[in-house]
Amino acid sequence: MEEFRDSLVEFLRNSYLNEIIEEEKEVTIDLNKLYLSGFMEVVEFIVNNPFDGLKFIEECYKEAYFILKSETLDEVKIKFKNIPKIFRGERFNIKDIGSKYINKLVEFEALIILASKRKPILKKAYYYCEKCGSSLKEEIDIFNFSEERVCKCGSIMKLIEDKSEFTDFQELKVQEPLDLLENPDEPPKYITVILENSPGIYAGRVRIVGVPIKIRKSKKLPVYDLVVKALSCEVLDGEVKIKLSKKDVEKIKKLAKRDDIIDILSDKLIPEIKGHSIIKKAIFLQQIKGVKKPGKRADIHILLITDPGIGKTVMLRKIAEIPGNIYGSITTATGVGLTAAVVKEKTEIGEESWVIKPGLLVKANKGTACIDELTVNRDILSYVLEAMESQTIHISKGGINAKLPAECSVLAACNPKYGRFDPDKSVSEQINIPAPLLSRFDLIFPLKDVPNKDEDREIAEYIVDLHRAYLDKEVSKKMGLEEFEVDGIKIDKDLLIKYIFYARALKPVISERAKELLINYYVNMRKKHQITARQIEAAIRIAEAHAKAKLKEEVDEEDVKVAINIITECLKEIAYDPEEGIYDIDKIVGMSRKDREKVEIVYNAIKELSKRNELVSYLSIVEMVKDKIKEEEIDSIIKRLIKYGDIDEPKPGRFRILE
Incomplete structure (x- = not known):
């Protein structure tokens, strides 16, 4: 290598002038740049003899340093990057x-x-x-x-x-x-x-x-x-990079001009499941994400509460196929498998050491964590809350203090505790997810299995055709499972993913008219319904994702209307009180306002009756509140008061207030 020393010293002196002037202690040599500058033999020597090559480059760099600074450089750490593809091929794994x-x-x-x-x-x-x-x-x-x-x-x-x-x-x-x-x-x-x-x-x-x-x-x-x-x-920043050709971009721009392109692509994103168009659209927009801003997350969190047989696992696994997304089931992982574990483990060096094992939310950074059978124990609740809101996980154990990135969307699914979803009960009553975590989800959709003769026939036919399609190419082509055509453009899984990533990179700004529509939506909903600021935050993210999906530079009224429609469909299923005619957010994480009022009526009745007798009979409670509450509801309300520790039952059918 000595024949290249002088010319290499000259190259380093000119190409790494700033590093020498700033007296950097670490210098990264771009091997591809070195190769293209005529030092092919030097790069080949480094690739085949890395330790000797490293020593040679260090010596040459120190000489270049001495020429410029007229002083000796005692130590410098040389790093390498960008090995020319001629040595390792297009992709080395x-x-x-x-x-x-x-x-x-x-x-x-x-x-x-x-x-x-x-x-x-x-x-x-x-x-x-x-x-x-x-x-x-x-x-x-x-x-x-x-x-x-x-x-x-x-x-x-x-x-x-x-x-x-x-x-x-x-x-x-x-x-x-x-x-x-x-x-x-x-x-x-x-x-x-x-x-x-x-x-x-x-x-x-x-x-x-x-x-x-x-x-x-x-x-x-x-x-x-x-x-x-x-x-x-x-x-690396964790962002998956997808290569798009000029033809790919042309196809994407042409497709985006269609009014119904989001409906088409969202349906084909999960072709194995028939129907559920609003939910599929929400999941499609989740993959595109909102616009990232300082202190504001762009990721959309969605929870699916599914009756048995709906196909939640199929949906989650399909979304996990998108690059950067990760699938995990809580039934096959510990609670810390969601966040991060700090454990003692034997390493290659041969000794037991504290190690961090990043969990699902960390591994899915910049993508989507697809979590099946979601249930969260109280001991890790704070970590999951932190991950979903601030999108980091702090670890402090075994001498390790670290902040792990968890900048991902969450697509979670679980079954109702009692078999099927009951719209008359609160969401938190029916699933093993604490109320504070439920409030972090932008959208919660129950997927209900409701018998319907016509729909059942369509679904059965679709399922049978799916099985046929795996063995019959004509059926597969007809169903558009592998690829389908829109306006003369053949869309396969590869182009669908490219569409998502191209749209994801855009940053549309909320227009004045869209801003007014968002404000009016929030103010009007607050007048009649018990909604919170979380709903307008969700509406902004969904509207931004919709604008990105249509390749717009601005978020306009159409995008906001779509977002409002998706949120309204969600609230209809989980927060609507048909008797009051309102949406009550409290019904999601606890009792609805109406139920809370009924509990207060029964509690106050027991309190009033206890002034006469310390122990209050069940019949006297029924007699006092029967004009306001149906008798069949009173028993469950009393059980709830006992559960909450407001009253107890020292004798069968006799109750007292617990101060």
Whole structure:
């Protein structure tokens, strides 16, 4: 490599002038830029001999520094990025790392699934011989370390820690991002990454440039494990990047001109389920998201409460196929599997250490967490609330203090506790989700299985055709499962996903007329109905998503009307009081206003009667309130008062007030 030294020093001096002037201690060399600048042989040497190449680049950089600054640079950390595709192909993944890449330079994207606590590790050991006074300082191989060395005089040199050098060390277990899998049906491969000089990375998507090295796990067998020693670890923003051609954009713009394009695409987003058009539209808009602003989330949270047999798991798994989205079932995961776990676990280094295991909400950062069988224990409630509102999860345990990103939409589903959804009961009574968490959902939809002869026949026919379509291409084509045509444009899953990602990147601004419509909606609803500011926040997000889906620069009245319609359809199902003719938000998270008034009537009656007798009979309560409340309701109200601790029943049929 010596024949390239002078020209490389000159290149580094010119290309990294700012880094030299600013005296940066870490410098990242763009290998593709180096390759295109004529240093093909140098880059090839670095790729095939990364540690020697790293040392050579460091020497050249220090020379360039000396030429410019007229002083010696003691230490600089060189990192690499952008290995030319000629060496590793168009896309290099974890699955490609094998024995032929041992001690070669590789680059890949990955998702962190486990991260150890950051700890100091010996980098340069200082050995001293007490007999002859000789000393030795050398780089340490963490997999082949000894506290002693043999001196030239034959004596044992001892490690002197106070004179040795340490760096921050971390171990990561990473897996292939799901959107980069060639075959989505195959489980993602994973590998361990050894990260020195770590700033503390605990979650997210990263780009690793490093060297696969072998570790022998057993002295009895000549079998080795592979780990990657990272030379650099770049934390990415988590946003999945989808490549769109000029033709793709032309097709998307043409499709967006159709008035009914959102209805068409939302229906085909989940073709396995027939009907439920409003819910499908809401889920489609959820994937596009609102507009991100400081302190305001763009993500739309949706909860589906489904009667048995509706197909909630099919819906969630279908949405999880969109790049960046993650599916998980609470029946197969612990509560902390939603947020993040801090546990002690044996690592590749061979010792037990505190590690973070990012949960579903962290892994779905920038995408959608599709959560099946949602139920949340009280011990993790605060973490889930934080994740859904502020979109972060704070961890403080085992010496690890970290703030993990959880900027994702939540699409959750659960079954009613009593089998089928009852519109006369509050939502919180029917599911195992605490009221504070329920209030974080923008939309809550019950999917009810209501017998209807005509609809049942249509659904049965659709299900049978689905089964036929898997084996009959003509049926599949007729149903548009694999692809369908709109205005001469063939739309398959790939183009549908591209449409979503293209629309997601837009940032329409709310127009003055749309603003007035939103304000009037909120004010008018507040006059008659018990709604809160959360509903107008949800309306804004949905309206923005609708405008983005139509590729608009402004959120207009049409977008707001669609948002209001979706929210109204949702409230009709979960918060409408037919007797009062109003929407009552309290009915979602607890008792409706009407039920609360009835409870107060019974409680006040017991309180009044207890002034005459400490124990109040059931019959006397019925007699006192029968003009205001039906007798069949009184028993359940009394049971509710006992449950809440307002009264008790010391004798059968006799009640008293608990102060």
